[in-house]
Amino acid sequence: MSVTLKDVAALAGVSRSAVSRTFTEGASVSAKTRSKVEKAALELGYSPNALASSLTTGRTKLIGLISNNFHNPIFLEVFDQFTRALQERGLRPLIVNLTDETEPANSVRMLRQYSVDAAIVASSTLPPSFAKAFHDAGVPVVHTFGRSATSPEVHVVGIDNVECGRMAARELLARGYRHVGYLGGPKDATSALDRHRGFTEELCDHPEINVTHCFASAYSFEAGRSEMLRLLADSPAEAYFCGDDILSVGALSALAEHGLKPGKDIGIIGLNDMEMSRWQSVDLTTIHQPIKQIITSSVDLVEQMLKEPQRYPEARIFPCRVIERGTLRPRL
Amino acid sequence: MSVTLKDVAALAGVSRSAVSRTFTEGASVSAKTRSKVEKAALELGYSPNALASSLTTGRTKLIGLISNNFHNPIFLEVFDQFTRALQERGLRPLIVNLTDETEPANSVRMLRQYSVDAAIVASSTLPPSFAKAFHDAGVPVVHTFGRSATSPEVHVVGIDNVECGRMAARELLARGYRHVGYLGGPKDATSALDRHRGFTEELCDHPEINVTHCFASAYSFEAGRSEMLRLLADSPAEAYFCGDDILSVGALSALAEHGLKPGKDIGIIGLNDMEMSRWQSVDLTTIHQPIKQIITSSVDLVEQMLKEPQRYPEARIFPCRVIERGTLRPRL
DNA sequence: GCGCGGATTGCAACCGGTTGCACCCCCGGG
């Protein structure tokens, strides 16, 4: 069926080693041999079997990409960036869709069976222990969008969610809101908890401010919308920090259904700055998370780990900033 | 480093073959041997190397998933469905992000290097020749969302785009629009061309109707928006068939910016029925494409091809239907 | 013309499994 090393060797009249060497970077082959081999390879349409070579080299260039955010539009951007960044470096993403799972055991086993060189956990909801399971199984791992503070054993690339919560709180204060609310993601999502913590901590110093909070059932449009509908039914706050842009968009829909104008009747500030937030019909004031930098950095880190698997774990935290659009009233 | 067959064999006191057999379905092993092996395997945390075994079995369970639609929100749904459907069947998606490429050569080579068992081309814009390149290279392939009529050599699963164009035209006629337009995807996308063809063919029989058409630069929000802005600047039609929901959403934004009410001032009908189209703030009348069925069917087909690689090619076409929402005026 | 050393090359073992085949063991029937 497929053409192998041996076929090329036979046609070129050299040993199998010679063929192997012409296809491996930096091996010692004379120009003459190389050209004979290349000619034969071209003629037969040969290209080396990456899996077979992985057996001896121990490197597959396969990178496990594990996520559970398949319902948040931001993931489309994340996904595009990851696949491109990996491809550019000659690495191949092997996807794991975690949607209904939170136990790492299956993914770990599966990715080990495929001998991935490393794994990337791309999720803001999974706990540090999830990524650690890969580490413990000997799979180099980066947790992108992970919780930073408490993960000394695993590389984390992302943002400081607590600080983002603070930032949102300061922003609402600066605009003179007196009754503010947090509309977060699911209660078991680390990002939802951390953002909540920052938000409430910052407001502790302001006893005059009335603070409420609630958690949506998921990072999704419907969850944001239905949660906001619930809030609107019973004396809502003046402004909300939504833990994610997709929740914000859901909340905005709820406002519209009640005939309320965002920014005027009720303030909304999101987090992520996904593409859709820029759309004129959405025009969401939000905290920008530098997705592209985070992903590039994550893939860089993965690449480094390939050379140095035992690399000392680090947290790479990127600053966020508020993007002013139309869903908060002006600063005082 | 990692534990191998040999280690387990040694601990269990049996031959390597025995271990291999206890891990392969339907091999002949006595209960006693099996239990000894399982105990040893558990103790060592052994799990077989899928890549090594692929060398002799010729099966990797790796499926190449190739796409270029990373900027259309519908792809999030597509992607979720594909990865889940594959996982459920024990297959592993190896992603190729084609974004800036239209030549199959690189993807084919790469996927062959990784010995994928099959490839899925998930794109409504790539020509049949793209998928055929995989077929010609001996890689079983399914073109999902591909052009149906002209691809006798490759499996295609999707919809009849020409018929969808017709359907859109009939829908606009039924609502009494006299001046209608087609706002399609990129001119080189097969789906844009086919939908255009159906749309104009259907209207040929109605010389009293004024028909215009244009093609956006991409299937994206911005492309739809800017194209509609251009149209609005110069005597627009009464209603448009947008070749994709994301174009529709962009077009809707343009309408809003001009203070025009969709369904009242200008009609819009899309295609796809993506989740966002259901949002109250979008409320897009559109042609529903049965994404889930298409994907399930595609993966079924892939699975069949694993058993029967030379299977005679077929086109699986799923019917679409109009979903009435708020962006067209009522039927007469 | 000869010797030397670095560059090339082929051999053979190995990576982690799978599998055809021969052999062994055990049981039941004659």
Added chain:
DNA sequence: CCCGGGGGTGCAACCGGTTGCAATCCGCGC
């Protein structure tokens, strides 16, 4: 008690490459 046969087992070859090592080649200086 002997024989036949089927299931279970291990040996060894093989899947498609890689790589350490020893042998060979070649050009150059003396």
